[in-house]
Amino acid sequence: MAFDALMILGPTASGKTALALELARRLPAEIVSIDSALVYRGMDVGTAKPTRGERLAVVHHLIDIRDIGEPYSVADFFADVCRLVPEIRARGRLPVLAGGTMLYANALLRGLSDLPGTDPQVRGEVLREGARRGWEAMHAELARVDPAAAARLKPLDSQRISRALELYRMTGRTMTELLAEHPPKKAPFSFFTAALIPSDRAWLHERIARRFDAMLAGGFLQEVKRLTALPGFDPDSPAMRSVGYRQALEFLRGGVSERQFREKAVAATRQLAKRQITWLRSMPVSAVFDPCVKESGREAAAMLAGQPWGLPAAAVKEKPKAL
Numbered sequence: 550m551a552f553d554a555l556m557i558l559g560p561t562a563s564g565k566t567a568l569a570l571e572l573a574r575r576l577p578a579e580i581v582s583i584d585s586a587l588v589y590r591g592m593d594v595g596t597a598k599p600t601r602g603e604r605l606a607v608v609h610h611l612i613d614i615r616d617i618g619e620p621y622s623v624a625d626f627f628a629d630v631c632r633l634v635p636e637i638r639a640r641g642r643l644p645v646l647a648g649g650t651m652l653y654a655n656a657l658l659r660g661l662s663d664l665p666g667t668d669p670q671v672r673g674e675v676l677r678e679g680a681r682r683g684w685e686a687m688h689a690e691l692a693r694v695d696p697a698a699a700a701r702l703k704p705l706d707s708q709r710i711s712r713a714l715e716l717y718r719m720t721g722r723t724m725t726e727l728l729a730e731h732p733p734k735k736a737p738f739s740f741f742t743a744a745l746i747p748s749d750r751a752w753l754h755e756r757i758a759r760r761f762d763a764m765l766a767g768g769f770l771q772e773v774k775r776l777t778a779l780p781g782f783d784p785d786s787p788a789m790r791s792v793g794y795r796q797a798l799e800f801l802r803g804g805v806s807e808r809q810f811r812e813k814a815v816a817a818t819r820q821l822a823k824r825q826i827t828w829l830r831s832m833p834v835s836a837v838f839d840p841c842v843k844e845s846g847r848e849a850a851a852m853l854a855g856q857p858w859g860l861p862a863a864a865v866k867e868k869p870k871a872l
Contacts, residue, residue: 551739551857551858551859552739552740552741552856552857552858552859553634553638553644553738553739553740554634554637554638554643554644554645554646554738554739554740554741555572555643555644555645555646555740555741555742555743555853555856555858556583556646556647556654556657556658556740556741556742556743557569557645557646557647557648557743557745558583558647558648558649558651558654558742558743558744558745558829558832558834559649559744559745559746559825559829559840560649560745560746560747560753560821560822560823560825560826560829561649561757561792561818561821561822561825562753562756562757562760562818562822563649563745563746563747563753563756563822563840564745564840564846565647565648565649565745566597566599566603566647567846568647568743568745568846568849568850569607569645569647570603570606570607571846571847571850572645572850572853572854573606573607573645574850575850575851575854576643576854576858576860577641577642577643577860578607578642578643578644578645579607579608579609579610579637579640579642579643579644579645580599580607580608580609580610580645580646580647581609581610581611581630581633581634581637581644581645581646581647582609582610582611582612582646582647582648583626583646583647583648583649583650583653583654584596584611584648584649584650585621585626585650585652585653585787585791586788586791587611587612587613587648588611588612588613588614588615588621589613589615589616589617589621589788590613590614590615590616590617591616591617591772591775591776591779592617592772592776592788592791592794593772594764594767594768594769594772595764595769595772595773595791595793595794595797596791597760597764598612599612610629610633611626611629611633615788617776617779617782617786617788617789618779618781618782618783618786618788620667620669620672620787621787622666622667623652623653623656623661624661624663624664624666626653626656627653627656627657627661627736630646630657630736631736631737634736634738641860641861642860643858643860646740649825651824651825651828651829651832652708652709654742654828654832655828655832656736657735657736657740658735658736658740658742658832658833659733659735659832659833660732660733660734660735660736661733661734662727662728662731662732662733662734663731663734664716664724664727664728664731665716665719665720665727667712667715668715668719671715671718671719672711672715672787673783673785674718675687675711675714675715675718676711676785676790677785679707679710679711680785684704684705684706684707684710685704685705687707687710687711687714688702688703688704688705688706688710689704690714691710691713691714691717694714694717694723695713695717695723695724695725697723697725698713698723698724698725699713712724740835741835741836741853741856742832742833742834742835742836743834743835743836743837743838743849743853744829744832744834744836744837744838745837745838745839745840745849746826746829746830746837746838746839747826747839747840747841748839748841748842749841752841753819753822753841754819757815757818757819757822758815761793761811761814761815761818762811764793765811769793769797770797770800770801773794773797773798773801774801776789777798777801784798792814792817792818792821793814793817793818795817796810796813796814796817797810797814799813836852836853
């Protein structure tokens with residue numbers, strides 16, 4: 550059976566981008582980002598956004614498609630991918646979806662329910678309340694109105710708790726009720742899903758720390774200052790909830806020292822990686838690779854390049870426009 554697309558998933562700093570680029574050197578491919586932060590213009594250093602050279606060498610999609618004050622939901626992502634995959638295949642190329650936003654990946658693999666869209670005002674109110682009261686208190690509130698949804702979520706899962714409460718406050722109906730009425734719809738494609746799961750957590754932690762230090766040296770704080778100076782900047786926007794940016798805003802407000810800022814940002818990134826690995830271990834994957842092993846990237850690329858992709862013998866020469 551020929552697969553329609555390849556999905557490369559893994560925790561932050563595990564080598565997803567490098568593997569996707571290596572594969573694109575072996576096959577005619579276009580890369581589709583699975584990253585909720587890369588969609589935002591101006592968030593470059595703190596998101597480890599692919600460089601200009603990398604984006605010139607291989608067409609990338611779903612990068613720099615929103616201003617930081619604009620929403621971009623999992624439903625938006627699902628619709629974009631459902632349009633992009635057949636377009637890329639029609640050009641005789643392999644769609645390589647790579648990133649670490651597991652909520653997005655899960656929607657593609659397990660399906661997405663057709664729920665009401667977000668209301669920026671209600672969403673902002675829930676997020677500000679969560680920041681003030683704490684997410685354990687918000688989880689307790691969700692348990693009162695929707696016990697079934699609360700039972701599925703961890704008390705600190707701010708993203709999904711806030712969405713469930715937002716829906717309840719918007720519609721007066723619970724997430725559980727809405728999901729029962731709108732069963733998940735899967736993407737109409739077949740995916741070969743490759744998971745990068747490090748066997749050595751210390752190896753990953755070291756890479757996370759080194760990468761964050763490189764971001765600081767590359768002007769991360771200057772980038773955040775530029776963003777805060779934009780007209781209509783909202784510190785509670787979904788963009789500013791990204792790991793690293795939250796901690797940078799706290800530092801720039803004078804809430805912590807520079808040392809504390811770095812420690813908090815690195816610790817938050819490690820926690821993100823832990824959650825990503827937990828997600829991965831519960832998701833349907835086709836192959837698992839250990840990025841700690843030397844030469845694993847090249848071996849993974851060779852193995853993935855040999856899958857039955859159903860591509861034409863020759864690559865399409867004209868370069869398509871990225872979304």
